[in-house]
Amino acid sequence: MATSYATVTWDQLHRDARQLAAELMPRGPFKGIVAITRGGLIPAAIIARELDCRLIETVSVVTYDEERQGEATVIKRPEAAGDGEGFLIIDDLVDSGVTAELVRRMLPRALFACLYAKPTGRPLTDMFVVEVPQETWVLFPWDTAPLFIPPLARRDDTSRS
Ligand SMILES: O=P(O)(O)OC[C@H]1O[C@H](OP(=O)(O)OP(=O)(O)O)[C@H](O)[C@@H]1O
Numbered sequence: 368m369a370t371s372y373a374t375v376t377w378d379q380l381h382r383d384a385r386q387l388a389a390e391l392m393p394r395g396p397f398k399g400i401v402a403i404t405r406g407g408l409i410p411a412a413i414i415a416r417e418l419d420c421r422l423i424e425t426v427s428v429v430t431y432d433e434e435r436q437g438e439a440t441v442i443k444r445p446e447a448a449g450d451g452e453g454f455l456i457i458d459d460l461v462d463s464g465v466t467a468e469l470v471r472r473m474l475p476r477a478l479f480a481c482l483y484a485k486p487t488g489r490p491l492t493d494m495f496v497v498e499v500p501q502e503t504w505v506l507f508p509w510d511t512a513p514l515f516i517p518p519l520a521r522r523d524d525t526s527r528s
């Protein structure tokens with residue numbers, strides 16, 4: 368269960384994806400990118416643009432229902448990527464590492480990269496940009512919206528920050 372939340376804005380996500388792309392440049396060129404849907408789709412699009420890579424395959428894995436982790440289920444396999452040779456796998460983050468482990472088993476020769484990594488999942492990714500504490504739930508821009516909050520002086524409970 369998450370004890371805190373970290374909000375990632377579109378700007379921050381774009382910056383982090385560009386930084387990952389810059390770090391991936393010397394490891395390429397790549398034949399193609401495999402995006403792990405859905406979270407890997409937008410990071411993969413940004414990275415594909417930076418690396419001038421036009422071939423995008425997807426692998427669809429369902430693991431979480433909001434914050435509840437279930438059994439990871441593959442609902443679409445990355446047929447175009449063979450055993451992963453020359454391919455780059457992109458996801459938004461690794462948490463327990465279960466999703467990454469499953470996809471790596473399908474594409475053993477691919478390089479795996481993601482934007483954010485929690486300590487348990489960290490060994491499952493070849494590259495990442497920012498480490499996040501295990502108990503922190505990352506809120507992505509596609510899952511959130513800016514919300515009005517009343518000024519501190521007008522809140523009933525002033526102990527809240
Ligand atoms: O390291 P793990 O513990 O496996 O968690 C990481 C995975 O969980 C999330 O996907 P989710 O199952 O929520 O699906 P989504 O990408 O469609 O939102 C996230 O996008 C990663 O793919």
Ligand SMILES: Nc1nc2[nH]cnc2c(=O)[nH]1
Binds near residue numbers: 431460463505506510
């Ligand atoms: N949005 C989101 N999805 C996840 N899936 C596993 N961990 C996380 C997380 O911290 N945030």
Ligand SMILES: [Mg+2]
Binds near residue numbers: 403406458
């Ligand atoms: Mg995902």
